[in-house]
Amino acid sequence: MIFPKTQHYHASCLTQARNRLENRARVRSQKLGVNDKRVFEILLSEHRAFSAYEVADRVGKNSKRLQANQVYRAVETLIKLGVAHRVELKHGYMACHSTDNCTAHQILICKSCEQVAELEHSKLHAEIAKSVEEVGFVPEPQKLELLGICPNCSQKTHPNPTEEY
Ligand SMILES: [Zn+2]
């Protein structure tokens, strides 16, 4: 998913992501614990990355606070199922809002509003693979994270009156 508008119907993001989690778990015979679901709900609440401690805190607002290791375990399950990703630059995790198999390992992070979005650009991956091969470097499965300013924020700073919202 690319950056959603600041005002968008987030309920449909939620429904879609929840269904995707249930389907994934069923297909892979992965039992989902109550913590897995709780953690996923926090990650889903906003299109941004959350640190493990932040997740633990937020879960604690509604019910018993989770220990950091319980958060890690839940996040691990979600990542394995492909419905969440690690965001290294934020030392945290994000929910995946792709509709099917997510092969996007290019994560865009807005420095201003903290929104995250995924980009799929296989050519970029091929180029990186080729370039590192030339210097004899063996990369890990590639994930690219880019910091920048999202379209919502750049419109705020450089409003374009001719553009329709
Ligand atoms: Zn949304």
Ligand SMILES: [Zn+2]
């Ligand atoms: Zn994804």
Ligand SMILES: [Zn+2]
């Ligand atoms: Zn932004």
